[in-house]
Structures are given as structure tokens and as C-alpha cells.
Amino acid sequence: MVSRELIEKAREFHGHICPFVVLGLRATEIALNKLGIKKAGVAETIREDIVAIVEVNNCFADGVQIASGCTLGNNSLIYADTGKNALTVFRRGSNKGIRIYIDSERLREKHFPKEALELFRKVVTEKRGTDEEVVKLNRIWEEIGLKMAELPEEDFVIQVVEVVEEPERAPIFESIRCSKCGELVMAPKIVYIDGKPYCSTCAGREVPAVIGRGISTAFRIPYKVVKQLNT
Numbered sequence: 001m002v003s004r005e006l007i008e009k010a011r012e013f014h015g016h017i018c019p020f021v022v023l024g025l026r027a028t029e030i031a032l033n034k035l036g037i038k039k040a041g042v043a044e045t046i047r048e049d050i051v052a053i054v055e056v057n058n059c060f061a062d063g064v065q066i067a068s069g070c071t072l073g074n075n076s077l078i079y080a081d082t083g084k085n086a087l088t089v090f091r092r093g094s095n096k097g098i099r100i101y102i103d104s105e106r107l108r109e110k111h112f113p114k115e116a117l118e119l120f121r122k123v124v125t126e127k128r129g130t131d132e133e134v135v136k137l138n139r140i141w142e143e144i145g146l147k148m149a150e151l152p153e154e155d156f157v158i159q160v161v162e163v164v165e166e167p168e169r170a171p172i173f174e175s176i177r178c179s180k181c182g183e184l185v186m187a188p189k190i191v192y193i194d195g196k197p198y199c200s201t202c203a204g205r206e207v208p209a210v211i212g213r214g215i216s217t218a219f220r221i222p223y224k225v226v227k228q229l230n231t
Helices: 004-014 019-035 042-047 061-067 105-112 114-125 130-146
Strands: 050-056 077-079 086-091 094-099 158-163 175-179 184-186 191-193 196-198 205-211 214-219
Touching: 004 019, 004 061, 019 061, 019 086, 019 094, 019 105, 019 130, 050 061, 061 077, 061 086, 105 130, 114 130
Parallel strands: 050 077
Antiparallel strands: 050 086, 086 094, 094 158, 175 184, 191 196, 205 214
């Protein structure tokens, strides 16, 4: 069962406690236990030995990062944009992994009171809740989240998977300076125009990005620099 200490770490990281951030903790806990491995530590995060694949970019993904030690920044977390509340964990060098899927519809029917679902719809889905309703949703959401910490394995779909092809470890690229803004850019991301190197922003190019709906293949940087505060 997920410890209160881990839940508090998730609160600090995620900003609040909700059902799916705790489900991310619980699913990861189950997967690690099934594999007989612990949360990624110093060696595992430096070498990217343990890999976690999440299939959705919601609260669940933050719980996975906290509980597994596999994060976007240490290149041990992979985001596969299938739109499913699912997690797969495996150790490199082993052909066995554990995938855990959460059927959110069945979970809501079993564990989520109607009041919570109605508040969520108004506050989060429709973006029209009052400050008081936000506070109320947070309180109810946390109560449900704490119950998710003790969710039995029977409420998850747990699968053994065969790792048929390991994803590459993060390569190290040289940096090239943009000829317009002067900032360093990872070499594969450089755009050449008339033989000169530019970053995608200065070249006016759209870039892939993870946004609320998942991976966007055509995201345009939504700001422009108006002033530099230091030199």
C-alpha cells in the first residue's frame, strides 16, 4: 500500500492530491513489486537501467515519476501518446516487464461519488467553477485519492509483457549556436537556412510538443522576448 510519506512527496511535486496521482503511485508500486525491483536510484537513473512507459499525460504520470524515480529529465520515463491510463515498467537486460492498466470508467462507478464527478465536470472540464467549488473539489478529490492508496490489485489490469526491443538510451549531441538569437541548440534540432544555423523559434518553425491533449506535431512557441533582464 502507498505510504503517506510518498503521498506527501506527490503533493509537493504535483501541487495537490487527487485520485489519479495516487493511482500512479499505486500502479508503480505494484509493478515494481511484481518485478522484484526497487525505485530507481543513483546508478539506475545515471545509466537509465529502469524504464517506465506512461501512456497518458495526466495526473497519473506524475505519480509514476514520484514512485518509480523514472522522470522525463533523467531519460528513464517514456511518454507513449496512446491516451490510456497505463504504465509499463521493465529493467534493461531483462525481457520481462509489467504493464498495468486502469479502467477509469469502472473505477469511477465503484469508488467515485456522484457529487465528486459533478464538481469535476464543472470545475475542471467546463472551467466554470467558483473559488469555493475549487476548494470543495480539492477536499473531496483528496479524500478519494487517499482511498486509492489502498486499492487492491483486483481493481487493476495487470499484464506480464515481453520486451522485444529496448528503446535507445539518450544520446549526447553537440550544441550549435543559433546565428540569430545566439543561443545554443541541440544539433539535430537546428534548422539551416541559406547555410546558416537557426533554432526553430528564430526560423519561425512549428515544433512537436506535449500539451494538454497529448503530443502536438505542430506547436508554435506562444511568446516573444520583449526584454532581457541581464547580460
